[in-house]
Amino acid sequence: MGKTEKGTPKDLANKMKAKGLQKLRWYCQMCQKQCRDENGFKCHTLSESHQRQLLLFAExxxxxxxxxxxxxxxxxxxxxxxxxxxxxxxxxxxxxxxxxxxxxxxxxxxxxxxxxxxxxxxxxxxxxxxxxxxxxxxxxxVDRDPETIKRQEMLRKKEKFEKDEEERMQEFVNRQIELGQLKGKKEEVVYTELKQDEEGRALGLNLKLSTNKLPIKVKANVVSNVLEATSSKKRTHMQSKTDSKKQRTALEEIMEAEMMEKKAKEMVAKQLSAEKDVRKERSWLQRDIVVKIISKDLGSKYYKVKGVVKDIVNGYVGVIKLLECGTTLKVDQAKLETVIPSPERKVLILNGKYSGKEAILKKINESSFSATVELKDGKVLSSLPYEDFSKLHIP
CATH class of the missing domain: 1.10.10.2030 (DNA/RNA-binding protein Kin17, conserved domain)
Incomplete structure (x- = not known):
């Protein structure tokens, strides 16, 4: 029986039946033919075209x-x-x-x-x-595309560097908070009992009472009453102070700790702004050092991106070539900061007596935000601040 003509009702019915998925057991992969029922699949297996495909498969x-x-x-x-x-x-x-x-x-x-x-x-x-x-x-x-792996590696490095920066800043803030708490603590006043001599009279108490006309017994009673009143006032004061300490709630202690932390952060912000102002006054940029952009004014894609100083304009503006993409930008030194390499790497001293000289980074002192470097002549500079040196770019 031949195939039906295109456009006829029988042809349309066959196409509608052939739509969608059929049973896998009636599909021939070699011939790429789908049969609708067992009889059709049997007829297909007996066909000459299927036999030729089987001969090819058998080879x-x-x-x-x-x-x-x-x-x-x-x-x-x-x-x-x-x-x-x-x-x-x-x-x-x-x-x-x-x-x-x-x-x-x-x-x-x-x-x-x-x-x-x-x-x-x-x-x-x-x-x-x-x-x-x-x-x-x-x-x-598992995505093993080289571009994807490279992009993930760059993101991991960026996150690690940002985390290190945050950890250093948090340590600095915590240290300032501890210093503020130590200064804020007041020395507790210790009250001692009045010492008396062998006759029972208090020592070191000078009371001017007009008791000349009073008898001796009356004078003694007046002095003893005054001493008792004074000691009772002191005991009352100490007791009230102790009670007030006991009555302090946990909420008050938390509020006090938050106030101390807020003051410490304000102090840190003032110190950082003062340091930035000082750095603005002097030019520290030098050629062939690696710096990092710390301002978002140039766009978020350049924020915290590292580059090499290729040239200096007017002493305060650097021509920066970015390491990641090769883009060249003009950036003011106020929007840049130095880059601290790993130990045993070359650095360039930017400020002080040895400005412009190369050195080897020996040790990083995270607690004091400084480092120990060794000059070419063997001289060692300890406690060199981070802002006074930067990584030296070696092509």
Missing amino acids: DPDKYLDSFSEEFMEGYTSLLKRRFGTKRVHANNVYQEYIQDRDHVHMNATQWETLTDFVKWLGREGYCVVDETEKGWYVAY
């Missing part, structure tokens, strides 16, 4: 099997990468989306009999990170 079965397996793997992993990225997802969900395409490579034509075997193979080969749960197998694509 080199491994070649066709490897080809189908590679196509299936590439289609599955490309969908996983494009659709889900590196997220963890159920393996069967990805497979259901993959087989929506009618022209996909069927799994019965590959070297894997089940989806579980295929997922395990992906995990062994390192294409995905796989794990088994009660709900089934989950996969997460």
Whole structure:
């Protein structure tokens, strides 16, 4: 029976029946033909074209099997990468989306009999990170693109550097808070009892009472009453002070600690602004040093980006060539800061008696925000502030 003509009702009915997915057991991968029922598949297997394809397959079965397996793997992993990225997802969900395409490579034509075997193979080969749960197998694509790896490495370095900066600033703030708390503590007044002599009279108490006309017994009673009143007042004062300390609530202590921390931060901000003002007054830029942009005025993409000073304009403006992208910018030194390299690297001294001389960084003193460097002649400079030297660029 020949094929129906195009456009006829029978042809349209056949096309409607052929839409969508059919049973996998009635699909021939070699001929890429989908049959609708068992009878159709049987007729196809007896056809001459199918027999020719089987003869080709019999000549080199491994070649066709490897080809189908590679196509299936590439289609599955490309969908996983494009659709889900590196997220963890159920393996069967990805497979259901993959087989929506009618022209996909069927799994019965590959070297894997089940989806579980295929997922395990992906995990062994390192294409995905796989794990088994009660709900089934989950996969997460491993992106090995060189550009992606390079971009992730740059992000990790940037985050690490920002974290180090924040940690140094936090240590400085904590140190200032401790100093402020030590200064704010007042020495507690210690009250001692009145010492008396052998006759029972208090020592060191000079009371001017007009008791000349009073008898001796009356005078003694007046003095003893005054002493008792004085000692009772002192005991009352000490007791009230102790009670007030006991009555302090936790909320008051927290509020006091927050006030101390706020004052310490204000003190730190004033010190930093004063240091910046001092640095503005003098020119410290020198050629071939590595600096970092600390201002967002040039754009967020240049914020905290490092560059090399190629030239200096008017003593205070540097021509900076960025290390990441090679862009050249003119930046005022107020928007720049020095870069501290790792130990045993070359640095250039920017201020002081040895300005312009090269040295080797020996030790970084994080507690005092300074470093120890060694000049070429062997002289060692200890406690050199961070702003007085910077990393030397070596092409």
